[in-house]
């Protein structure tokens with residue numbers, strides 16, 4: 001899992017830089033935390049148990065990149081990773097998702113990862129098995145006659161009398177068998193050369209067992225036990241397989257996963273997955289501010305009580321506890337938690353003190369400036385300009401943006417953020433879609449293929465300037 005090629009902190013920041021503009025503090029902390037996972041696993045065993053992760057709390061206004069960092073991190077982490085929203089949870093005992101489900105999700109994710117990797121590793125072997133199955137469907141093998149089982153003869157040892165043992169009665173089937181083998185060899189060759197891809201054959205395809213539904217957990221049964229029970233009932237129903245007539249090309253796809261699954265040991269996968277979830281797992285808790293009670297002292301009743309309940313349920317998980325999942329018990333001691341929130345209404349200090357203490361590293365994300373907007377429009381791998389260019393290129397229309405046009409767009413976005421409401425980089429989406437709306441409608445009817453559309457600052461002003469000046473308009477449209 002954590003190979004020696006694991007990204008260094010600088011490399012992690014460089015990867016994040018491809019998508020997220022600015023926010024260097026946050027990137028650095030996240031990079032250190034990630035690399036520390038690797039470092040810990042390479043420390044002496046007795047020390048490993050002592051090293052606890054430094055959980056991170058990211059604080060920053062809406063639309064400055066908190067969730068974006070989490071999403072990109074998920075790709076980089078090369079570790080079990082889940083992102084959850086704190087606002088989705090309810091206190092234990094109430095209807096809804098309890099907080100332990102985040103650990104169960106992590107276990108699930110980890111099992112999928114490990115299983116996928118193992119299946120990847122046995123892919124060649126599985127492909128060979130599939131080839132045999134396809135061959136069997138084309139040219140069913142004939143049984144080798146008795147007495148001919150072993151072709152290997154002891155070399156230079158005693159009189160070679162085995163050939164004399166063959167009676168005439170056995171000659172024919174032996175010849176049949178050889179003929180069959182030769183035909184199979186010829187067809188195996190053809191299959192490998194892709195000559196028979198469109199030939200239809202009949203194969204057995206495993207059917208997913210009927211899913212056993214249980215409506216609502218019986219009283220006294222938690223989610224883990226429930227999903228375990230569902231799995232158990234599901235596995236008690238015998239697996240059915242169905243005969244299907246498909247082309248060889250399709251058969252190969254249909255059979256490969258089944259054969260690969262047969263080659264891996266699920267118990268081993270579960271053990272390894274739990275180990276990885278415990279030691280390398282990362283849980284990103286977004287919208288943590290939504291469970292902080294604003295103002296605090298509202299006194300009794302209302303949503304604040306249940307929010308605090310969620311926080312209290314979170315404590316043991318973040319602190320380290322054993323959570324029962326259907327793959328086994330997951331110890332959360334060494335799982336890294338990264339929480340994020342805008343904290344517009346509430347403040348980090350509105351979180352219950354114990355929980356604040358569990359997130360020792362606080363990073364503030366910076367508000368984005370007009371200059372940041374220009375870079376966000378142009379540079380990230382998924383930059384808005386690149387997205388629209390790709391959309392129009394699908395129609396053979398070339399879209400380009402003048403640098404000054406992007407400057408104007410950024411200025412307008414910043415202005416609307418300042419006058420109406422600050423929604424950070426999200427404003428760029430609304431401004432950009434307003435700007436390109438007509439062009440997107442006119443292609444390809446009025447703007448035909450091979451056209452070149454160049455966005456000039458004048459065009460930006462024409463489309464957007466009035467709207468920005470009119471506060472009422474921009475409030476609703478931009």
Ligand SMILES: Nc1ncnc2c1ncn2[C@@H]1O[C@H](COP(=O)(O)OP(=O)(O)OP(=O)(O)O)[C@@H](O)[C@H]1O
Nearest residue numbers: 019020021062063064065066067068342376425426
């Ligand atoms: N620093 C940034 N660099 C590049 N793109 C950004 C940046 N910040 C935000 N964006 C873009 O803005 C959009 C919203 O960002 P994101 O989801 O990260 O906001 P957030 O900080 O999680 O806000 P919220 O508190 O509302 O959840 C994303 O589509 C992202 O592409």
Ligand SMILES: [Mg+2]
Nearest residue numbers: 066067068286
């Ligand atoms: Mg967010």
